[in-house]
Amino acid sequence: MSANHKKTPLSQLAILLTTGLVLGLLVMTQARYYTSYVSSEGRDSSENIFRKIQILKTSNDELEDEIIDLEAQLEELSNQALALKSIEREIKKNKIIAGDVDIYGPGIKLEFETEISDIWLTDLTNELLASSAEAISVNNIRLVDSTVGFDTLPNGQIMLNSIILTPPYTFNAIGDKTTLRQAIEAPRGILDRIAGAFNEFEYTLEEKDRIEMKQV
């Protein structure tokens, strides 16, 4: 009885030490993993960095193209014969940007009935622009520099360009139709996020060879 009484604390100590050692190893392994995870900014950040690199590279390529166009324009201006044509071309281009002329091109048509808030309409528009949409219209209202932004009336109705929007909401976007569709339908993309906020959210999305937009 007395011997047993002496052995028990020793075995308890052994168990205690072994448990402590195993626990310590487990915690250390977890701590090492955790520290590594934070310092490398996590997988989500890594994905975002790739996206950022892609955006910056594409943007820089487009900026280089813009410079080539502008330098060609500058060169033309030094030649009387070409100068007037160059200016007319510039006026034509700027009229398209300002919304002064009817336009068409390939793109996508997104339609949904769910009454979502103006914040989501702003984000959806932004997502299309970030995906290189060249022109966008919402319920046939073309978005240009003079367009009055999304606004919510006290009764909850949404206005755009001082016109009340009623469902179905139709977004038309001219641009690379595949890129546009993939961007907004991407996992955790804008349509996923809207669906997360509105359970009943359903939409139809079509790639179109010809989207038409009227002048403003």
Next chain:
Amino acid sequence: MSTTIKVMSIVTGIFVGVLVTAQFRTVTPLSSSYPLDQLQAQKNLIKTYIDEEALLKSRIVSVREKIDTSLEQNQTISQTANLETLNNLKKRIGLTDISGEGFIIALDDSEFIDRETITNEEGGIIYAADIRDVVNLLRALSVEGIAINDQRIIATSPINSVGNTLLVNNSHLAPPFSISAIGDYNSFLRRLEEPGVLSDLQKRVKENGIQFEVKRSPHVVLPIYNGQFRLKYINQTNNPSS
């Protein structure tokens, strides 16, 4: 259990505790590990692109200035070409500097925030969505022009959050953000007082220490848009009314 064993157990516990704590506090030396090497390379690549972008945008502004000078100095062009139409269009689409009475919105993260270490769920930082909401509100007020830091906002300006950084016109912007607008200061203040207007941002100003200040200015200057216009897929309809 004897006193000695109890003391040993406590000492062992403390020892393990100290080891675990030290382990938590020690940054794992991963200088040669794959993820951090890759991350550093990615950051370097981003910096290269951002530097290149700044250079390209300054070249765009420079060439546009040369074009304007060339147009003004060429008498034949100025007498025969429709320069008034061209200049009006340029003004409407952000291709000229503009100035006028307006206001400046200063937006900054909470003083206690370090962007390098926070997660996306932190309420004390300014998100791209906050900037988008402010810009949309300004557009709803029909202001004559908007700029964020040195970036002129046009109809097709994207405002994105990538990780903890912001891209406006695909240019990298860091806080503090200065949103300049030419328009009616009092109208903007009145809209801010309406329920539901910038509600999330205003809530975080109160609860998370986001810095938000609006100042009237008699002379706001907005820079020329220095980016690209995408017209690769757009065609003009052959319509007599166009």
